[in-house]
Amino acid sequence: MAPKDSTREAHFPSIEKKHGEPMKYWFAVMKKLDSKKYPEQIAHLRENYGFSQAHANALVMFSRGSVSSRRHETSADYFKSIKPEQAKTMKKIFKAIQSKFPKLELVIAWNQPMLKNGDEYIFGASAATNHILIAPWDQQVLKEFTPHFAEYRVNKKTIALPNDWPVDEKLLQKMIKASIKK
Template identity: 65%
Template sequence: MPTKDPARKAHFPAIEKRYQKPMSYWFSVMEKIKDKKYSEQISHLRNKYKFSQVHANALVMYSRGSESAHRFNSISDYYKSIDPIQAKTIKSIFKVIRTKFPALELVLAWNHPMLKLGDEYIFGVSTAKNHILIAPFNATVFKEFSPYFKGHKINKKTI
């Protein structure tokens, strides 16, 4: 059963139970392959020890110094990590949407700010060096609002 705790250590009891070895054993395995690439480490655990992807990722990332799946503790931490102009633009986008739809909740999910209604994600944002990627979670939105995005690249599920 997946854990809701973002700490990578939260997977350790399940790893010990499923693969019948203490974590000290798995840390020694990781020590032997520490110089390999992430994908090679994952493949090693999955192929040789039949690890699930989730367990392999938790062990590999913990061994690489990442103790949590969360990169940011808050949305303001996310904004601090990106270009200030992009942060200002994203804040404006969310402000406009939340003004029109106040029931939407601004949350961090998959290390990106998203708007959520109940259990459903409605809208998400991501950034790259010179781009802001917006992703409504409904294809109808693309069709309905496509006139507003003339001159922008529209992909299958992102703008």
């Protein structure tokens, strides 16, 4: 399980414990891999030392100067980092949901805005290059509402909407209501 601390260093005690070497040793290994690309560094740690993806990523990214996996502290920070049209649509999506369900908390998780009901994630959204992805966390809800999104691309866990999607407040609210009931 990933530590709640988003710093790369939060993984270091687990790396030392699991692989039996101090971080000084692992930094020396990374120094030797300095000229390699990210995928090669990850593969080397996984194949030669049995690192998990999370531990390999933490070590590689720390060695490359990234000390935290957190890119956005707030939803406002997230919205500033995406195209204005996407930000406008996503803000409308979250506003439509929170107007009906004000107790849902808007948080940043996995570097994107998510709605939580207590400790449970209910809904998330993210901006891709040419579309916005929305994701009800409950797969039954996604399956149930797929027909309502027939004109869009429905993936395994997400729905791809155009950046300028005319927000269907009632549909989103029904999805959230179904998610909360489950």
